[in-house]
Amino acid sequence: METTLVLIKPGGVQRNLIGEITRRIEARNLKVVGMKLIHAERATVEAHYAEHKERPFFKDVCDYLTSGPVVAMAIQGTNAVKAIRAMMGATNPLEATPGTVRGDFALTIDDNLTHSSSDPEAAARELGLWFPEGTV
Numbered sequence: 375m376e377t378t379l380v381l382i383k384p385g386g387v388q389r390n391l392i393g394e395i396t397r398r399i400e401a402r403n404l405k406v407v408g409m410k411l412i413h414a415e416r417a418t419v420e421a422h423y424a425e426h427k428e429r430p431f432f433k434d435v436c437d438y439l440t441s442g443p444v445v446a447m448a449i450q451g452t453n454a455v456k457a458i459r460a461m462m463g464a465t466n467p468l469e470a471t472p473g474t475v476r477g478d479f480a481l482t483i484d485d486n487l488t489h490s491s492s493d494p495e496a497a498a499r500e501l502g503l504w505f506p507e508g509t510v
């Protein structure tokens with residue numbers, strides 16, 4: 375059993391995709407064990423993307439993630455990390471397969487709708503950042 379982090383980014387919230395994305399996760403028999411709609415603190419987002427600190431898109435992605443409300447979800451299930459990554463599709467929506475969230479709803483890497491943890495170690499670190507109070 376694994377728990378992973380999913381963020382629905384400001385574009386996904388603004389496009390009313392909270393329900394659609396959550397529906398797909400639940401339909402896969404993964405459990406929502408944490409969920410909140412928040413305006414993220416800059417410090418949380420910068421810590422979240424710390425591995426990208428030297429990349430040219432770091433400032434833009436941090437600006438974007440703090441530009442409006444996001445949904446943070448903790449998702450639990452067998453092989454949840456890999457299952458969620460596959461459901462979200464490739465980071466660049468142009469490479470995302472139809473049937474994935476990005477393949478169905480996104481066009482550009484700057485607005486790729488969701489973030490999901492890349493591996494179990496990243497998931498543990500990111501869940502600690504977004505759910506310091508723990509999950510249910």
Ligand code: CMP
Pocket residue numbers: 426431435465483484485486488489490
């Ligand atoms: P995410 O999975 O949240 O991780 C880092 C984010 O930076 C990524 O999704 C994209 O939204 C954004 N990003 C912008 N440009 C790039 C890029 N060239 N490579 C990777 N991520 C990028």
